Amino acid sequence: MILKSEVHQTSSSNRVFVKNLTVSTKSEITLTELDSKYLTSKGRLHHYTRFYEHYLSKYRNTYFRLLEIGLGCGMAWGVGVSAALWREYFGPMADIHFIEYDKQCGEKWSKQIGQQLNITIHYGSQDDKSFLQSFAENFTNSFDVIIDDGGHRMIQQINSLAILFPTALRSGGIYSVEDLYTSYLTEYDGGYLKSSTFIEYLKKLIDDIQSKSPTYKQSVLGRLVHSLEISDKICLFTKK
Secondary structure (H helix, E strand, C coil): CCCCCEEEECCCCCCEEEECCCCCCCCCCCHHHHHHHHCCCCCCCCCHHHHHHHHHHHHCCCCCEEEEECCCCCCCCCCCHHHHHHHHHHCCCCEEEEEECCHHHHHHHHHHHHHHHCEEEEECCCCCHHHHHHHHHHCCCCEEEEEECCCCCHHHHHHHHHHHHHHCEEEEEEEEEECHHHHHCHHHCCCCCCCCCHHHHHHHHHHHHHCCCCCCCCCHHHHHEEEEEEECCEEEEEEC
């Protein structure tokens, strides 16, 4: 079954919405090919789709649960384009969730498009640790895949990983963090070799994961990481 979609810009704002989305169950369509249709930043700008294809293709046309942080409110390529991409790529059985801080934007998109796509949106900010902790507790061991494409500020990336990975992600699950280059940009609180960046956090985490010294006490996160792959502008964890 192939359903079609149309991307258009609303007259009342600069936000772009996906309309009339339909789901293709033709598994031969690659994620990169689909991205050329929806024009998210995951393919044409950053080439994450080839990376994701390797790890996520096993979930196509199966039941699983995915969470992405960031619906795309305020972004140039439009609201909900990655939601549409995931829905068409994974098929109707996927249980797809988003965390979005802009409730007005999210509710508007959900009313126009999201309900048709069967997308669940949770409203809260990555800046709010209490929100992240409450969310993780409510969705303990619930998600097979978590993707952080949210605000990209250092504390947001670090807190989201530290809270969601141990609690909300299932054993064997996948957690990715996109746009690692923001660790080098001052507007995201980054800077080269700045100790508080997500990149420096990753470097310390590698030591945490690898250390076997009897005098070293691993962190909760370090004990739970099965693997960590770092590629161009993106990293991906798997959980024990």
